Amino acid sequence: MSAQVARRVAVIGSGSWGTALSGLLAEQVGEVRLWCRSARVAEAIGATRRNPRHLTDYELPSGVHATADAAEALEGAEAVILALPSSYLRDACRMISPLVDAKAPVLVLTKGVERGTNELMADVAATELGGAWRVAVLSGPNHAEEVCLGKLAAAVLAARDADVAERLRALLVSPSFRVYVSEDVVGVEVCGAVKNVIAIACGVAAGLGAGDNTLAVLMTRGLAEIGRVAAALGSDPLTPMGLAGMGDLVATCTSEHSRNRTFGEALVAGETLAAYEERTGMVVEGARAAQSVLALARGLRVAAPITEAVNAVLHEGLPVADAIDGLLGRRPGEEFYGMAFQDKENH
Numbered sequence: 001m002s003a004q005v006a007r008r009v010a011v012i013g014s015g016s017w018g019t020a021l022s023g024l025l026a027e028q029v030g031e032v033r034l035w036c037r038s039a040r041v042a043e044a045i046g047a048t049r050r051n052p053r054h055l056t057d058y059e060l061p062s063g064v065h066a067t068a069d070a071a072e073a074l075e076g077a078e079a080v081i082l083a084l085p086s087s088y089l090r091d092a093c094r095m096i097s098p099l100v101d102a103k104a105p106v107l108v109l110t111k112g113v114e115r116g117t118n119e120l121m122a123d124v125a126a127t128e129l130g131g132a133w134r135v136a137v138l139s140g141p142n143h144a145e146e147v148c149l150g151k152l153a154a155a156v157l158a159a160r161d162a163d164v165a166e167r168l169r170a171l172l173v174s175p176s177f178r179v180y181v182s183e184d185v186v187g188v189e190v191c192g193a194v195k196n197v198i199a200i201a202c203g204v205a206a207g208l209g210a211g212d213n214t215l216a217v218l219m220t221r222g223l224a225e226i227g228r229v230a231a232a233l234g235s236d237p238l239t240p241m242g243l244a245g246m247g248d249l250v251a252t253c254t255s256e257h258s259r260n261r262t263f264g265e266a267l268v269a270g271e272t273l274a275a276y277e278e279r280t281g282m283v284v285e286g287a288r289a290a291q292s293v294l295a296l297a298r299g300l301r302v303a304a305p306i307t308e309a310v311n312a313v314l315h316e317g318l319p320v321a322d323a324i325d326g327l328l329g330r331r332p333g334e335e336f337y338g339m340a341f342q343d344k345e346n347h
């Protein structure tokens, strides 16, 4: 075990990722306080070292202390990790805001774009907690089911302040979890949100019996979609080629662990979004992001046809067959047309 890099950190949210990250943090940090919305979950973790709802076979290290009391979770926290679904992030930040040390760096694990405002998650956290300089995001091919087993993974941690990035990276980096840094907060966030939508499309295609070529086309054109939105927001054009973009796109679009991909498969088998989330107890972020990413793309005047198709199927009642016809009816032109200029609307 390496030397302690912090005495105490707080993780807000005990879903799959908050649970797995708490275990990872406990390798470097004296004490990890894990805030659970449910007192029963906190008590069960205390009694059994296992989260009764997520990653139920994973034994949390003794350095993780679960609590449903936000004040206890945040007391003396030298860093705050936000591991909530996008729909709840703003309210949770408002709730904890008076309890967070004004100088503590904040790391957002949430992947999404807020519905209604179309704001990125770091912006939501910065607005509610104050200090955009101290808010960082982590993204990459990181299925919690594999990270908690110590299977090798890597992520990119993006922050506007290099010192914040280094302080947060030190908390997480381990022989099995490689953490790269970036200054492109916006680009990393766009990658994490849009790839979830593309993974739903891949799940739908796989559920309909699509071949590997088809899935590769969806992923690649999905990457172009990510690139256009990211470029229009002024982010680094190389960010989508990295861990948050291509890396996470491949992991999510192909993995049996992905809620987004498996939801797409379930959808063509006849299951609704509500039924899928109820059955699994987990969030399908891409279903929400389909709406907000589309709104964002339209506002930026960039084309996002796969996102548009997923949104139409999930939220406008368009039959899947018609959505596929719509996509295939588009004329394939220059491969990278529109990547650099936000006012071109084709492809």
Ligand SMILES: NC(=O)c1ccc[n+]([C@@H]2O[C@H](COP(=O)([O-])OP(=O)(O)OC[C@H]3O[C@@H](n4cnc5c(N)ncnc54)[C@H](O)[C@@H]3O)[C@@H](O)[C@H]2O)c1
Binding pocket: 013, 014, 015, 016, 017, 018, 019, 037, 054, 083, 084, 085, 086, 088, 092, 109, 110, 111, 112, 142, 143, 144, 145, 281, 282, 283, 284, 285
């Ligand atoms: N699971 C992963 O492998 C993984 C990896 C990287 C990033 N992420 C991202 O992390 C975020 C959290 O996902 P997750 O997988 O940890 O969650 P999850 O799907 O495993 O669990 C859902 C969580 O939502 C919580 N919740 C439900 N209603 C709530 C409410 N009203 N207020 C607050 N919380 C509520 C539940 O308590 C539960 O903790 C998502 O944005 C996801 O995309 C997940």
Ligand SMILES: O=P(O)(O)OC[C@H](O)CO
Binding pocket: 111, 140, 141, 142, 143, 144, 196, 199, 248, 251, 252, 257, 258, 259, 260, 261, 283, 284, 285
């Ligand atoms: O299970 P998903 O589809 O929400 O994906 C989880 C992570 O984002 C993978 O990196």
